Amino acid sequence: MFPAPAGWREMVEMNDFRGRDIVSLRDMDSEDLLRIVRTTGEVKAGKYGNFLEGMAVACLFFEPSTRTRLSFESAVLQKGGRVFGFANPKGSSQSKGESFVDTVRTVEGYCRAMVIRHPVEGAARLASRTVSVPVVNAGDGANQHPTQTFLDLYTMYERFGRLEGLRVGMMGDLKYGRTVHSLTHAMAMFGSEMTFISPPSLRMPEQIKEELSAAGISFHEAEEPEQAADRNLDVLYVTRIQRERFGDPQEYESVAHSYRVTPDTVLSLGGEVSIMHPLPRVDEIAEEVDALENAIYFEQAHNGIPTRQALLGLVTGGLQ
């Protein structure tokens, strides 16, 4: 075994993650998130060895999502576990008409944990209420994708050594973007100062802004990244603006152009800002930005591995 760092033994004894379903950020508090983030750091530092050894993890992808699936599969394999499942519903008994509930109930008997991606919102919740093994939501329609948020949080924690009080700008499609909604929810737990940068038609939904106000969290809205110059952002989290959100292709072109992050954008935000992006990007971040130290989006994507390892270790009890 690797030597445990100071305080680690106490943390393990407080572990209330074993057997837990990871379905939604709404089930979690800031302590939970910190626990995941800190454990991720320890896993990334190589402290725990093959803690998923001998475990079979089911990856049931009822809609294709290559990146997320490969990330989960790689995470399990690298810690000694095995993965099985399907990459799209054509490869499953669902194509023969089996109900979702019957599928998960059957697979329950084959695995220690179940990772589920499904286009229907609430599918992972339904699975979690059906089976007794831990269920990890790898995306349910437009609703939740908690492991993306965990890896986003870990990436910030790794960069800044804390999550409390960070100044975070979010830019792009804030209306439909599941990723930014979850991140907003999480950052609110840590008293973040948030700035929402989007075209008027893609603003952060009123309901989320009302929740922030009700929780006493202040936020700003802007229509151009340069308008956030005086906000001293620690992070600019960029998301893709999807062409299909616009009826008029010309309007899309004009909007997409003004939401493109270039080295000049970075300078206008003070030069210190870290640029994040859930990937895949199209052209919302210029390739010239990749070479800057500010660009941490590839590191962010790679952090999906230790994050998912830590999470699976916690819920299966492999990290004890």
Place this chain on the structure above:
Amino acid sequence: MSERAYKVYAIENGTVIDHIPTPRALQVVRILGLGNQGILTIGIGFASGRLPGGKDIVKIENRELSKAETDTIALIAPDATINIIKDSSVAEKWTISLPESVSGVLRCPNPNCATNKLGAPSQFTLEDRGRITYRCGFCERVTTVEPDLLSGRVRLG
């Protein structure tokens, strides 16, 4: 024309639900699952000082509803008052309050919700008491309660 002696007959024992907004009495009956359980008297369209659109009254003979049961009609009749009648007099009286959670009554309006696509049971938790909004336990969207989202009968819990 002289006033009728009784618009709705008094009951000796049972429950009277007053101040239901017109014309929701039949929905109240359906939500409470009272279709075939003894004598019901339903009055629709009475004048009411409190409800400008008029009020309905439902009288249920020989059955005392619990507060947990009557709270489920708060979704469509937030101002309703409940009188428990014993031996022809009011033994207990309460106003209803919005339940913290509701199962089986509200239909989630999100067509892509597991309750509509995968057969998950309807389950909501109270989000905002003032605006009467509930959050779906599956797709997690917040819904303002509208009468046409109410269906089925009450399951408590």
